[in-house]
Amino acid sequence: MRRRQFIQKTSLATAAMSFSHISIGKKKEKLGVALVGLGGYSTGQLAPSLQMTEHCYLAGIVTGTPEKAVSWQEKYDIPDENVYNYDNFESIANNADIDVVYVVLPNSMHTEFAIKAAEAGKHVWCEKPMAKTVKECEEIIAACKKNKVKLSIGYRMQHEPNTQQLRAFVKNQKYGDLRMLEAVAGFTMNSTGIWRLNKEMGGGAMYDMGVYPINAVRYLSGLEPLSVMAYESKRRPEMFAEVDETMNYILEFPGGLMANCATSFGMNMGRLTVTCGRGNFRLEPFQSYRGIKGYTSDGIQFSDQVKSQQAVQMDDDALAIIDGRAVMVPGEEGLRDIKVVEAAFKSAEEGKRISIH
Amino acid sequence: MRRRQFIQKTSLATAAMSFSHISIGKKKEKLGVALVGLGGYSTGQLAPSLQMTEHCYLAGIVTGTPEKAVSWQEKYDIPDENVYNYDNFESIANNADIDVVYVVLPNSMHTEFAIKAAEAGKHVWCEKPMAKTVKECEEIIAACKKNKVKLSIGYRMQHEPNTQQLRAFVKNQKYGDLRMLEAVAGFTMNSTGIWRLNKEMGGGAMYDMGVYPINAVRYLSGLEPLSVMAYESKRRPEMFAEVDETMNYILEFPGGLMANCATSFGMNMGRLTVTCGRGNFRLEPFQSYRGIKGYTSDGIQFSDQVKSQQAVQMDDDALAIIDGRAVMVPGEEGLRDIKVVEAAFKSAEEGKRISIH
Numbered sequence: 147m148r149r150r151q152f153i154q155k156t157s158l159a160t161a162a163m164s165f166s167h168i169s170i171g172k173k174k175e176k177l178g179v180a181l182v183g184l185g186g187y188s189t190g191q192l193a194p195s196l197q198m199t200e201h202c203y204l205a206g207i208v209t210g211t212p213e214k215a216v217s218w219q220e221k222y223d224i225p226d227e228n229v230y231n232y233d234n235f236e237s238i239a240n241n242a243d244i245d246v247v248y249v250v251l252p253n254s255m256h257t258e259f260a261i262k263a264a265e266a267g268k269h270v271w272c273e274k275p276m277a278k279t280v281k282e283c284e285e286i287i288a289a290c291k292k293n294k295v296k297l298s299i300g301y302r303m304q305h306e307p308n309t310q311q312l313r314a315f316v317k318n319q320k321y322g323d324l325r326m327l328e329a330v331a332g333f334t335m336n337s338t339g340i341w342r343l344n345k346e347m348g349g350g351a352m353y354d355m356g357v358y359p360i361n362a363v364r365y366l367s368g369l370e371p372l373s374v375m376a377y378e379s380k381r382r383p384e385m386f387a388e389v390d391e392t393m394n395y396i397l398e399f400p401g402g403l404m405a406n407c408a409t410s411f412g413m414n415m416g417r418l419t420v421t422c423g424r425g426n427f428r429l430e431p432f433q434s435y436r437g438i439k440g441y442t443s444d445g446i447q448f449s450d451q452v453k454s455q456q457a458v459q460m461d462d463d464a465l466a467i468i469d470g471r472a473v474m475v476p477g478e479e480g481l482r483d484i485k486v487v488e489a490a491f492k493s494a495e496e497g498k499r500i501s502i503h
Numbered sequence: 504m505r506r507r508q509f510i511q512k513t514s515l516a517t518a519a520m521s522f523s524h525i526s527i528g529k530k531k532e533k534l535g536v537a538l539v540g541l542g543g544y545s546t547g548q549l550a551p552s553l554q555m556t557e558h559c560y561l562a563g564i565v566t567g568t569p570e571k572a573v574s575w576q577e578k579y580d581i582p583d584e585n586v587y588n589y590d591n592f593e594s595i596a597n598n599a600d601i602d603v604v605y606v607v608l609p610n611s612m613h614t615e616f617a618i619k620a621a622e623a624g625k626h627v628w629c630e631k632p633m634a635k636t637v638k639e640c641e642e643i644i645a646a647c648k649k650n651k652v653k654l655s656i657g658y659r660m661q662h663e664p665n666t667q668q669l670r671a672f673v674k675n676q677k678y679g680d681l682r683m684l685e686a687v688a689g690f691t692m693n694s695t696g697i698w699r700l701n702k703e704m705g706g707g708a709m710y711d712m713g714v715y716p717i718n719a720v721r722y723l724s725g726l727e728p729l730s731v732m733a734y735e736s737k738r739r740p741e742m743f744a745e746v747d748e749t750m751n752y753i754l755e756f757p758g759g760l761m762a763n764c765a766t767s768f769g770m771n772m773g774r775l776t777v778t779c780g781r782g783n784f785r786l787e788p789f790q791s792y793r794g795i796k797g798y799t800s801d802g803i804q805f806s807d808q809v810k811s812q813q814a815v816q817m818d819d820d821a822l823a824i825i826d827g828r829a830v831m832v833p834g835e836e837g838l839r840d841i842k843v844v845e846a847a848f849k850s851a852e853e854g855k856r857i858s859i860h
Contacts, residue, residue, distance in 0.1 A: 406765055408761065497855055
């Protein structure tokens, strides 16, 4: 053990008595979270956010890269016994420090590790998209149900205050009844050799960014789409040989409500526009990590900035577990979005309107 | 002749010598325009705008309603010999005061009167949509060609300064290359018993408002769409038993460029959004008679207000005739939009992507 690490661990042990996450009686005040997959999102967003959370903390990590384990342990004071790799992951079942497993792996690996986490008796947080197929989503939901653990999908926007303001405008009909939705989300992907360009691993814009518009038009309307028409297009066909670069899709909801959506790895865009009977309002950007801003047709601007969207999300999800309440974004939410994604891919391929059942 | 009318006509005759629209040599300085159809648009927009134009003036009217003829003659000092009805319209050929016939009739009547005007040797201005079908558009173009008269379609936005600013941003790539287009145009139609709800007369949102998004994404991209996917939906199915209330449509352009569009008689909306490689910009509203405003992602706002969009349009079109230049928005522009409209209706009906040839 290197000197710095030793000092950190010692001070950690000394300080432990005052830590709020130490169990008091049966109800934990602060849940231990293990991040599975230490890629960009875990490194840049979730781990820093877990330093700000009140109801959960970074207790463990699961990684296939020993070098990452060392640097994370140093940076976040993670004890050796809370570090796992993909081979010994199942033994996390015996670790009382870990209450929640947050699956932040490439999309194709969500199902396997979400199910393993559930079978280890841990609550499951799963990044969006929930999985590659509806069938996989159903398997995850079944495993969590069977093992009596809670399942949350990492749709952080539902926890975000400006998004909640927008939902309130729809719900309380401040601008009249809901008449049309528009949502676009994308960024210019310039990296190559990454799993997000690999079909087998669940790459492509639709899985990564396209679920934001889908989730948004669903949570704003409170309705499930009846059918979809979708186009796939490529500006850089060589780079996107395996997966979709851009998808444009129209969703039909009950009662004649429609949504125009688009997603892309080929351009920066992020806008969620709501047209109602007596005005309109929008968030722009609507799904970036910070800087969400709202505008209404009568000149109101709103931009309630939280310190970390991810911290708010994880605290909400941790509190639901601690208090034994239903989580805000359960597995069914992820499943319903993947139903739309599957139908959109089919529509783009067949050039037809596809019903969503 | 009533006293007031007599006085007006006398004073008109006295003043005539100084009028700039009196022919000097062979080249007229101010063209005489006859409006065919004195409905809301002629009454509320075109006639008042023709009081502001420099290169054309309201010289005549064609109406099937004698009461309208009387009130228009009084209001605009129109001599009896420049007033026609639908039965004697062809005799306009012998009226040297009339250089241009502006067809502002219900959509189903555009073709008949545009062709009659061309055959009478008059230049033709035709309101959008040009006609109900591609075949009719071709017939109008052929008649104007055969009779050596100019044909302009009343897409006033192409003449509007903020729209031209937007087009310049695309053309000079101020924000990088063009990557996505979004355009929505609609208003809440609450009138009943009108031709815009009648299928035979060319009613419905797509013909009336849907051509704005189509024309806009075409003039911004400078490209012709390859295919369309469209949905028709109704919020008020009884009122819109014959025609479309709302249409959502995706257009595919060459090179992977896409456009998300929507139009409606069921809600107020008007927005034209352009996403480029280094930023985005929009007009909101983008096709209302006044108040067009532009916004860019780097905070620029622009709103160059002309006294009358219609006056600018008609002066542009009159000058093109006077100077023997090509008009800004020829018949082919109207035809190409109707190609898209026909394909969109077919797509909505069949639930399939439809190629546009």
